[in-house]
Every structure is written in structure tokens, then in C-alpha cells.
Amino acid sequence: MAQPAVFRVEGVTKTYVTGSVTVAALRGIDLILNEGELVVLLGASGSGKSTLLNILGALDSPTTGRVFFRDTELTGLDDAGLTAFRRAHVGFVFQFYNLVPSLTARENVALVTEIARNPMPPEEALDRVGLAARLDHFPAELSGGEQQRVAIARALAKRPEVLLCDEPTGALDSATGVTVLQAIWEANRDLGTVTALITHNAAIRQMAHRVIRLADGRVTAIEENASPQPPQGIEW
Numbered sequence: 001m002a003q004p005a006v007f008r009v010e011g012v013t014k015t016y017v018t019g020s021v022t023v024a025a026l027r028g029i030d031l032i033l034n035e036g037e038l039v040v041l042l043g044a045s046g047s048g049k050s051t052l053l054n055i056l057g058a059l060d061s062p063t064t065g066r067v068f069f070r071d072t073e074l075t076g077l078d079d080a081g082l083t084a085f086r087r088a089h090v091g092f093v094f095q096f097y098n099l100v101p102s103l104t105a106r107e108n109v110a111l112v113t114e115i116a117r118n119p120m121p122p123e124e125a126l127d128r129v130g131l132a133a134r135l136d137h138f139p140a141e142l143s144g145g146e147q148q149r150v151a152i153a154r155a156l157a158k159r160p161e162v163l164l165c166d167e168p169t170g171a172l173d174s175a176t177g178v179t180v181l182q183a184i185w186e187a188n189r190d191l192g193t194v195t196a197l198i199t200h201n202a203a204i205r206q207m208a209h210r211v212i213r214l215a216d217g218r219v220t221a222i223e224e225n226a227s228p229q230p231p232q233g234i235e236w
């Protein structure tokens with residue numbers, strides 16, 4: 001049975017103008033993301049992956065086209081509405097972890113839970129990513145993979161409906177990257193968080209329900225994966 005759409009992207013273009021240089025980053029994207037899905041976005045550098053992710057997360061707006069989150073048209077919201085949407089519904093994970101160095105893992109997560117409506121306790125979020133034994137460590141006392149898992153715990157602690165990950169393993173070796181991907185995979189499986197994940201690593205597609213390929217600002221292929229694999233079982 002078809003799952004209900006969480007995101008609907010209709011005819012989205014994005015053109016950046018910098019001085020006399022115009023870049024067509026997205027050239028007409030139509031896409032649906034469904035309830036409970038984990039999708040991987042694959043494509044060459046410059047193909048528009050981050051631009052699309054940022055538009056889904058309301059960090060950026062399309063030049064033309066429409067984006068809906070459930071019944072809300074994001075492209076119809078003003079800045080305050082977009083901020084409210086991000087705050088209530090979206091968790092972000094970026095390549096660099098953006099942790100506050102002077103705060104422990106627990107305190108970094110608490111920064112978010114203190115302002116969220118229905119957060120999970122920071123301890124629970126950190127336990128979920130396998131860091132129950134690192135609650136009081138500072139970022140400098142954690143490995144890169146552990147720091148990224150703190151960032152994931154921070155993103156998940158507000159129980160977002162959507163998790164957007166832009167090359168979350170880009171700065172990590174593959175063994176460490178697997179632990180990070182496993183945390184994302186389990187969040188999708190256990191919490192039903194709709195997840196979109198950008199990667200340059202084609203092997204990671206095995207963890208997705210669907211793989212969306214971008215080239216030159218367009219979706220060139222969508223592949224369904226009948227049996228997504230946990231990252232721990234993926235080799236690259």
C-alpha cells in the first residue's frame with residue numbers, strides 16, 4: 001500500500017546569482033518522500049544534493065516551484081514560519097559536528113531539549129546512539145565518530161519527524177562511519193523518522209528504502225530497495 005507523502009516537491013528550481021555568475025543548482029525537481037522512509041541522495045559534486053536537502057529543511061528557498069510538508073506549503077511561509085517549521089519538525093546532521101566545545105555530550109544535547117516541545121531526555125538520546133558511557137565527556141575527549149553520534153543524538157532528542165543528513169560520514173574513516181550510519185538507520189527504524197542522507201559513497205545505498213540519483217540539478221533515477229541492510233552489514 002502506498003505510504004502517505006511527508007514531502008512533496010513540485011517543479012523546484014534553484015538559481016544562485018553571484019555577481020555576474022548564475023548557477024542553476026536545481027533545474028526542475030519533482031519528488032515525494034513518504035512516511036517512514038530512509039532515502040539516500042547520490043550524485044556527483046555540484047549535482048544539487050545539498051541545495052535540495054537545504055530546501056527540504058527550509059534552510060533555503062526555491063527560486064521557483066512548490067514544496068509541501070504534509071498539508072503545509074513551505075514555499076508559502078514567511079521567515080518566521082520557516083523557522084518554526086525547522087524548530088518543530090527537522091533534525092539536521094552535517095559533515096562537521098558543530099558541537100559546543102565547552103559543553104559535555106549531555107549538555108550539548110540538552111541545549112536542544114531545553115527548547116523543544118516534547119523532547120527525550122539527553123541521556124536517552126545518547127543511549128540511542130551508543131554513548132551512554134560518554135555522557136560527561138567533552139567533545140575533545142571523544143573520537144570523530146563519537147562526536148558525530150552526539151550530533152545525531154542532539155538532532156534526535158527533539159523527536160523530529162524529519163532527519164536531514166548532509167555527508168554525515170564525510171570526515172570519518174569507514175569503520176567509524178558505519179557506527180554513525182547505524183545510529184541513523186536505527187533512528188529511522190525505531191522512531192520512524194523520515195530520513196534523507198547525502199553521501200558520496202555508493203555502497204551506502206544498501207541501507208536505504210530508496211536511492212535518488214541527481215545529476216546536473218535533476219533527478220536522473222530513483223531505485224527502490226526491497227530489503228534495506230543495516231549499515232553494520234555493509235562493506236566498502
Ligand SMILES: Nc1ncnc2c1ncn2[C@@H]1O[C@H](COP(=O)(O)OP(=O)(O)OP(=O)(O)O)[C@@H](O)[C@H]1O
Nearest residue numbers: 016018023025043044045046047048049050051052
Ligand atoms: N550559496 C551558493 N551560492 C552560489 N552558488 C551555490 C551556492 N550553493 C551552491 N551553489 C552551487 O550550486 C551547485 C549545486 O551545489 P550543491 O552544494 O547543492 O551540490 P552538491 O551535489 O551537494 O555538491 P557536493 O557533493 O560537492 O557537496 C554547485 O554548482 C554550487 O557551486
